[in-house]
Amino acid sequence: MALAINSPRGTADIFGDDIRYRNFIINNVKELFKVFNFEEMITPAFEHTGVFSRSIGESTDIVQKEMYTFPDKKGRSLTLRPEGTASIVRAVVEKKMLISENIPLKLYYIGNMFRYERPQKGRMREFWQIGAEALGSDDPLLDAEMIWMLNNIFVRLGFKNLKLLINSIGCSRCREDYIIKFREFIKPELTGLCGNCKNRYDKNPLRIFDCKVPGCRAIASKGPKINQFLCAACNEHFEKVKGSLSDLSLDYEISDDLVRGFDYYTGTIFEMISNDLASAQNALGGGGRYDRLLKEFGGPDKPAIGFAIGLDRTMMLMKELGIKYIDDESRAKAYIISIAAAGQPYILDVLKKLRDANIICDIDHTGAGIGAGIKRAGKKDYNIAIIIGDDEIENNKITVKDLNNFKQYSINKEDLLEKIIEIMGAIKND
Ligand code: HAM
Numbered sequence: 001m002a003l004a005i006n007s008p009r010g011t012a013d014i015f016g017d018d019i020r021y022r023n024f025i026i027n028n029v030k031e032l033f034k035v036f037n038f039e040e041m042i043t044p045a046f047e048h049t050g051v052f053s054r055s056i057g058e059s060t061d062i063v064q065k066e067m068y069t070f071p072d073k074k075g076r077s078l079t080l081r082p083e084g085t086a087s088i089v090r091a092v093v094e095k096k097m098l099i100s101e102n103i104p105l106k107l108y109y110i111g112n113m114f115r116y117e118r119p120q121k122g123r124m125r126e127f128w129q130i131g132a133e134a135l136g137s138d139d140p141l142l143d144a145e146m147i148w149m150l151n152n153i154f155v156r157l158g159f160k161n162l163k164l165l166i167n168s169i170g171c172s173r174c175r176e177d178y179i180i181k182f183r184e185f186i187k188p189e190l191t192g193l194c195g196n197c198k199n200r201y202d203k204n205p206l207r208i209f210d211c212k213v214p215g216c217r218a219i220a221s222k223g224p225k226i227n228q229f230l231c232a233a234c235n236e237h238f239e240k241v242k243g244s245l246s247d248l249s250l251d252y253e254i255s256d257d258l259v260r261g262f263d264y265y266t267g268t269i270f271e272m273i274s275n276d277l278a279s280a281q282n283a284l285g286g287g288g289r290y291d292r293l294l295k296e297f298g299g300p301d302k303p304a305i306g307f308a309i310g311l312d313r314t315m316m317l318m319k320e321l322g323i324k325y326i327d328d329e330s331r332a333k334a335y336i337i338s339i340a341a342a343g344q345p346y347i348l349d350v351l352k353k354l355r356d357a358n359i360i361c362d363i364d365h366t367g368a369g370i371g372a373g374i375k376r377a378g379k380k381d382y383n384i385a386i387i388i389g390d391d392e393i394e395n396n397k398i399t400v401k402d403l404n405n406f407k408q409y410s411i412n413k414e415d416l417l418e419k420i421i422e423i424m425g426a427i428k429n430d
Pocket of ligand 1: 123127
C-alpha cells in the first residue's frame with residue numbers, strides 16, 4: 001500500500017502561478033532595497049533558543065506558545081526562527097559588523113519563519129518574511145525612511161486601500177510610569193481577562209494589547225495610552241519622525257493601542273494594514289525601533305530599527321484583489337509566423353531585434369500556415385504573434401496581433417518594439 005503523507009498543517013507547497021507572484025514581489029522589493037542601499041544577509045533557520053526567548057520576551061505569545069523548540073542530539077535547545085530580527089542582531093554582534101564607518105548598517109533578509117499558531121487564512125505555521133534592519137543610528141529621519149520604504153513596497157506592488165499606523169511606546173523610563181497607571185486601570189477589570197492576561201497583568205501588562213482574545217484587547221484599549229506618557233526626549237523624537245513623514249507626504253494614522261507583540265521594541269513602532277483583509281490578519285508588515293537589543297546581545301550600546309512584511313499574506317491579497325504580477329518573461333513573448341517565400345533575412349532581422357531587446361521570441365518552424373501558427377502561439381502562452389508575409393516584406397511592414405484581445409495592427413518594421421511596449425502596457429493596465 002502506498003504511504004499517504006500530507007504536508008504538515010499550516011505549511012504550503014508553493015508552485016506555478018504562486019511562484020511567479022512570489023518572484024515578482026521579491027524582485028520588486030529587492031530593487032527597492034537596492035535604491036535605499038540595503039544589503040542582503042542570510043542567517044540560519046534555527047538558533048539557540050535563548051536568541052529568541054530573551055529578546056522577544058518570555059511573556060509574549062510567541063515565546064510562550066508558538067516556538068518550534070527541540071533539543072538536538074547533544075541536548076542543546078534549538079528553535080526554528082519565529083522572526084528575523086533577533087537572528088540579525090545575534091549575527092551582527094557575533095561578527096562585529098557594526099563599525100563606525102558603516103553606520104547605519106543596512107541589511108535585509110528573505111526567509112521562512114515558524115510559529116505554532118492556529119492556521120487560518122493568512123496565518124500559517126511556516127511562512128515567509130522579507131525584512132529590513134538599519135542598525136546603529138537613532139536619527140528620526142531613519143525611522144521615517146524605514147516607514148517610507150515599507151509603504152513603498154506596497155505602492156510599487158500596486159496596492160491601494162492601505163493604512164499606515166504609527167505609535168511610540170517610548171523608552172523603559174516612559175514605560176515604567178505608564179505601567180503603574182495601566183495596572184491601576186486594569187486591576188478592577190482582571191476578572192474579564194483571559195488566564196494568560198491575568199498572568200501578564202503581573203509580568204508584562206503591555207502584552208494584553210496584543211492578546212489574541214478580542215475581549216482582552218477591548219478592555220486594554222479603554223485604559224490610559226502609552227503615547228501620553230513619553231518623556232521629553234522620546235516625545236521630541238516622535239514629533240520629528242512625524243514631521244519627516246509629513247515632509248515625505250506620507251499619510252499615516254496614530255494608533256494609540258498599537259504596541260506590537262515583542263518586548264524588544266522601544267520608541268517608534270509602525271504597521272501597514274490592509275482594509276481588504278479580515279481584521280485578525282490585516283497586517284501586511286510591521287516593525288519598529290529596538291534600541292536596547294544590540295546591547296542585550298553583548299554588542300555595542302547602539303540603537304536600531306527595522307520591519308518585516310509577510311510574503312505569503314502579500315501574495316494572497318494580490319491574488320484576491322486581482323493585482324496582476326508583471327512578469328517580464330510572460331509579458332512580452334512573441335511568436336513569429338511567416339508564410340513569405342524568400343523572407344529569411346527579413347525575419348531574422350525581426351527576430352534579432354526582439355531577442356536583443358530581451359523579448360522572448362520564437363519562430364514557427366512548422367510552416368503550417370498563419371491560422372495554425374496563431375493557434376499554436378495561443379496554446380504556448382505567447383501574447384504576441386508577428387505575421388510576416390510577402391506583402392509585409394514588400395512594404396517594409398509587420399502585422400502584429402495582440403493575442404490577449406485579438407486586436408491586429410499593421411505597422412512599419414521600425415516601429416515594432418514600440419508597438420510591443422504599447423501592447424504590454426495595455427495588458428498591464430487591464
Ligand atoms: P511581525 O509583525 O511579527 O514582525 O511579522 C511581520 C509580518 O509577518 C506580519 O505583518 C505578517 O504579514 C507576517 N506574519 C506574521 N506571522 C505570520 C503567520 N503566522 N503567517 C503568515 N504571515 C505572518 C516581526 O516579525 C518583526 N521581526 C518585524 C521587525 C523587524 N521589527 C523590527 N525589525
